[in-house]
Amino acid sequence: MATTTRLSATRRRLLQGAGGAALAAGLAAPAIAQGGPRVARVWGEPGPYGGVFVQGMNEWAQRNNANIRFEVEQIPWDGVTVKLTTDLAARRPPALISVESPIAYQLAAEGLLEPVDDVNTAIRAKERLVDGFTLEQFGGWKGTNYAVPVHHQPCLLIVQQDIINELGLGNPAEWNWDRFADAAKAISEKKPGMAGYTMALGRNLCADYHITQLIWQAGGMTWDPAAGFRTVFDSPATVEAFEFIRRINAYMPRAAVEFSFLQVVDQHVTGRTGMSAYWGRTMGRAAEEAPAIFQHMEYYLNPAHPRTGGRWSWTDINGWIIPARDNPFIREVKEAVAYVSNSVEWMVRYSQSLMPNVGPVFKDVASAPAMRAHPFYQSKKRTLDVIFEQSVPHACNTGLELKKGVNPLAGFAHGRSVWAQAVQRMILNNESPKAAVEWGHRQFEAIRRDNQRLLAG
């Protein structure tokens, strides 16, 4: 009995003590929190460049005693939507986001973004933009701009020039689809253990990008902004692109149907493919890990379609966007972004942090002596010119098809990888190209129907 009483007394003291401690901690928390700088989260893509930009923003914060600290969070390309939806639902969005442009277009149409025309005016973005780009392409919707230009990344044809020369396959700059397919065939037949060509065909964002640029080259589109966003996916041009994918799939690794971004780069920098479709990162990885591959690596504009001559490239026309709701940092973010964007020095550091993946979008940055001092300009000048300049006239993306206007629907379709799924139906389920395209058309039409409110604005 005595033991029980003692135990009860101890429990009571424990409860009272714990309650007191919790109360004290609760009362002290606001005072502790007030002491340090406020933290503003900035989302960047995987890679160091977001971090470099944020360093510049923190320089602004220090010089202006803003009592704010910007912290970068790296979000994978295909994870932005999921993270953003959960953070918005929790009413705790990041202060600033750098995302693939179709997502920017979607969010702008949703009315979730802060207009940034004031920032673009402050940095003279319109005058400074590299020829071929317009402000609207970075994130405009119904006459208002929601994105501050930051970089561009084109998806191009990457070849191992030594193999092309050894097999006598000609000049890739002059290839059309047929000569390109013949080259892929020749490599896969004459180089044992090596694929002729590698592109992503998995159920993912990368495959969507690779597939759509072929559709555009053939003259096809998914939705037509000029015709009230009508779904036009089931055109003969799309079917032709699917047939071409089936043709070149014979010269790709068997596992290409599960490949995404990383696997395509891996395939190339480990010497298991003679050619691939990718952005600048493949060259950067090769320079870091495989000097022999890097030495012979060259980028070319995508092979031209025999009829249309189209060489369209899925290009990330990337800008900074600012969530409008539940974002207490809008004023500070705008000032900090303007500060960094106006600094050629910071923007050169930004571009050079992951060469040649992050193409400069401002003329003064692209031509800056510091930019041109990068070693790649000595070893790979032709390729850099293709990536940074020659690709620009061929730049569009799933939210800006054939440069015929911004459409906000692509983000939804990427969420489900509809383009990739349609191609997988053809490759895995042996559906005819026409049937696979018709399946895709139904999905895209459903997306358009479900999101009419966005189009109506």
Next chain:
Amino acid sequence: MRFRLSDRQVGILFMLPFLITAATFIVWPVAEAIRLAFYQYNPLRPHDQFWVGLDNFERILDDPLFWESFHQALVWTGWSILFQTVLGVGMAMLLHTALPGIAVFRGLLLFPYIVPTVVIALNWRWIFNSEIGIVNHALLRLGVISENIAWLATPDMAMASAIVLNVWKYTPFVIICVLARLQTIPTELYDAAKVDGAGAMRRFLDITLPMLKEVLVVVIVFRTIWTFNKFEEIYLLTRGGPGTSTFNLAVYAFEEGMANLRLGVAAATGVIMIVLLLVGTIVYVRVSGFGREEKPA
């Protein structure tokens, strides 16, 4: 005057953390999911929610992908549970022998169960990688295959790979449960059976299996519920692909919620899963006779 709690109040206070936790993390989410199932809710616009009645359920039941996912969920769950049970019972019996160092083996068995799923799934992606994976490398070196197998790139192989991963990770759970029960079976029963001339198979069928019945019912019910609801293994290993060939209902719900931004439809899928599992569990427990008293002869 000194503040003093009665023993009853102290008891309630000690239960409060559990009650609050259960209410916050179990009861409220389930209730919220059921509520959401009747609303249209786009997570990009958390302020806008509209009552849609049974529309979300209609949409799901009209969607061929839901039925495809349901069928695949049955395949995924059925094969996983079958292999886990058979292997689990077999290995538990092997481990139920008095050998030197057997305790070390029993401890090691828990390893797959302890390692986080994300680590395992990402490792298995590399192991199954058709270009540089160790499985293909080993099979090629041994001369078993002449060209790489695309483990995760064909629908059947991807499903089989996901099942193998699930079986590898969760069979130890079955082994531990079964082993614990095996150790409580009186050895006199086996001695008596031997005296009566029963062979090993007869002893297994007439003594071991009936003795394991109750624990197996519990293990199978729990493993079925957990496997049917499993999301992270499939998503991390195959992302539901190639195509949608490894979608189960959890992946389907995720896609509806996060990719299509239809949280109401995702919640309705969750409600359907709850109902399916509830009905399945009741039927199974009834059929298996779990908890029924043995009638005296």
